[in-house]
Amino acid sequence: MGMMEKIDEMASSEAREYLTFRLDQEEYGIDILKVQEIRGYEPPTRVANAPDFIKGVVNLRGTIVPIVDMRLKFNCSKVEYNTFTVVIILNLRSRIVGVVVDSVSDVMELPPDSIKAAPDIDSVIDSGAVLGLGSLGERMLILLDIERLMAAPDMGLVSGPE
Amino acid sequence: MPLILAVDDSPSMRKMVSFTLTGAGYQVVEAVDGQDAYEKAQSQSFDLVLTDQNMPRLDGLGLTRKLRDHPQFKTVPILMLTTESSDLMKQAGRAAGATGWLVKPFDPARLLDVIKKVIR
């Protein structure tokens, strides 16, 4: 779906709520309905031969959940693990995944008309996964299609044909 | 409340007969074949016996003969439920001592009708 179609689709729907989080200097927003819970960071069990941004797997009340460090995936300059580091547990239809972010801000409701198309810049993020730019006062949020992002082959979560 | 012994090896038939009878206010005891029915008859007295013909272990005719040999069941009405309506079967039923017969498939309303005629 092209950017304009996406904006149109969003414009025709009602205001949605987005969980906002921070990676380095940027603020991002994802559909709150996809967020299951937010946890502190604990070192996962390493899984061999995985890309560096997949830190490993953790035990989430009996379920094994992979942990993806978004800062590594987006090539952020600073990657730290401290008391503010947060893991967002996502519930995406067929799978549960945790993503490591620098911090989580708040949940914002964005009316469709406050969302603009994002310019096509050469960035690490697949443009298909960017829904648009939301603005609220001074803040600018990069809205992500987190489901699509996680399902992308380069995210390493989905097995390709062996 | 009259107590009826319903004998049939087919669970769906048993349930159907049982449901029909209890809905009309009768009490029902189910048996899965002639042998089971005869055993149950040793410990309770029935006002009517409704039995299928084709069953494993002991069939309807065999059950009827055994019951008639038993002092307690010499006069209890025994109705044979059967899909076989041949004369020979009727003869055999009569010879065994059955009170009457009812051919399957039957209307639940007819079943109640017939029962009313014989139950005391």
Added chain:
Amino acid sequence: MSETHQDSGGSGDFDLTQFYQIFFEEAGENLDLMEQMLLNLNLETADDETLNGIFRCAHSVKGGAATFGFADVAELTHQMESLLDKLRRHELQPNAEMVDVLLESADASRSLLARHQAGGEGELTPTADLVRRISVLASGHTSAPAQAVQARVAPAPVAAVSPAAVPKVQTKHLRSLEICIGPLERTEQADAVQELFRDIPGLGEIAVLPIEATNKRLFAVQTESSDEDLLDLFAFHVSREYIKITERVASGGDVVGSDSIVVGVAGGAALGASDEAQPGAPLAPLPGYGFFDGAPGAPTAVPEGTATESKAVKVAPKVASPNVATQPEAATIRVAISKVDQLINLVGELVITQAMLAQNSRALDPAVYQQLLSGLADLDRNTRDLQESVMSIRMIPMSIVFSRFPRMLRDLASKLGKKVDFVTQGEATELDKGLVEKITDPLTHLVRNSCDHGVESPAERLAAGKSETGTITLSASHQGGSIVIEVRDDGKGMSRHKILSKARERGLDVSDQMSDAEVWQLIFAPGFSTADVVTDVSGRGVGMDVVKRNIAALNGTVEIDSAEGYGMKVSVRLPLTLAIMDGMSVGVGGEVYILPLSSVVESFQVKADAVSTVGQGSQLVKVRDEYMPVIELEKIFQIPRFDFEKSCDIMVVVEADGSRVALLVDELLGQQQVVVKNLESNYRKVPNVSGATILGDGKVALILDTGALVRRSRH
């Protein structure tokens, strides 16, 4: 033939639809049982019990179908029942054609019932041809399916069956007789006459009639034999002068001359004559009833007045209070699978919690906490027992898997013109229900292969000095923590030479030095799954790679053994329990890994001189007389090592897939029960890892796939 379903529920307040489900299940079971018995029927020496059993199945389905208004099923099963009745009375000898048409009719009944169960949607299975074939067979002729016959067949309703279908019995005149035997000193002689009718097929039917004189016997007989023939026959038991035969008028209604029968409804009369005659006749339309005049309990023939009514039971319009005595206790109950799965999950959680308690209590002083520790030991035992019990709920016997093969092979063998005996062993071996569903397809493929490509045609077999009939054996057994399922045939086996040359053709890297086992494994290689390989080699190319993949997906393995000219054996090995297993935890570089205890053979501290290096850095270790490959887990899992002092000096020997390897680890951490968690549900398949588990401290540990590790070491 009626296509619509009469709504029997229309009779007053009686809604019969609530019994439909019970009937569908019951009919399904009866049809399955019938099929099984038909397949096992010995045509030469068919025993009465089996014939009666098959008859009763058809009879039961017919009765229910008629009662609940499924006319199409009732009609078909009525025809089947008529044929089966003749078979059980020995009026006809069973043959393969009859078995075929009965099997097909059972199938048709099943699909008709399924259609009703789905609310009448879907294609209607045609039954006219089946009915025709049944009636032809029932009349003692042979019959062929409609395709072979030209325009002779009327596809129209049953009633239009041609006169040719009228049973042989009717070509002679059927007589209704009354035979009085006596006076006799010993009435057993007369009883013996009854036996004659049972023992002699086609003689006729006999029924006892009541008679006053105790030294006489009265019978009603239907036969086509003449008086002379009968008297000759009876002479074996009773002299002629004591036998009196009189003809009865076979009226359409009440048949007995002397006693009268009070018929309740006019419809009852119509039933009298119709039923015994032709098997092609449609079902009696109107149900009737009647009482035997003078029988115990019979109502008097006086028209019912209010007098009898007042004694009648008050018909309470209330809801049926189930005042029903239960029938013999059911030995099983049906439970939703989701409930069982939930139960297993909960038990899994319990095991983890218990392990955590055990771990955290290790540091406690036994003297001070004696009661607590002993309580925890009890908990450990109880949890283990509970877990075993719960796991066994999902276990079902292999016979469920095996049951589909006799029929499938019979049809396939006949289609291919081959003679095959099917043998099963270990039907009682139990398997997790989840596995059963997944193993059925691969097994079906293997069995089909054996029949199609393994077992030779009767002519080829004879030429090869074998018996005409080949044998395919399907067996299941428990070995260690696995279930082993084997498909064996005594067919022509595989040709090593052909496989090797085909492999070379396909550009695969093979050598003549390869062991037989390795050569057979080649047929699983992707290059072999092409159609033209099917005819060239052993014909087993198609689908074998799919079979292997399916089995690997269940964490299982497939092995092949074959001898050209003698046969072939395919062994499938699957892990038994999916959810909980005994594990041995090992430590490498600060990380914890779990090995399935069932694969662990032994462990020892390694001495430098026992290890030798060969080839490109691969290592072998000598264990007693055996050399086995060494696998450095540190390398395979790229485990970062921070402590350069400590090094791997412990070897754990594991056995999987028929071979042994030694795993190099830092330390042995202990043994415990682990709950196997699936890694792939949220992540992906990781090489050399079969799953994950949660340790007592809440951390995740990976469970190693010993089979994969062993296979990895092979090349």
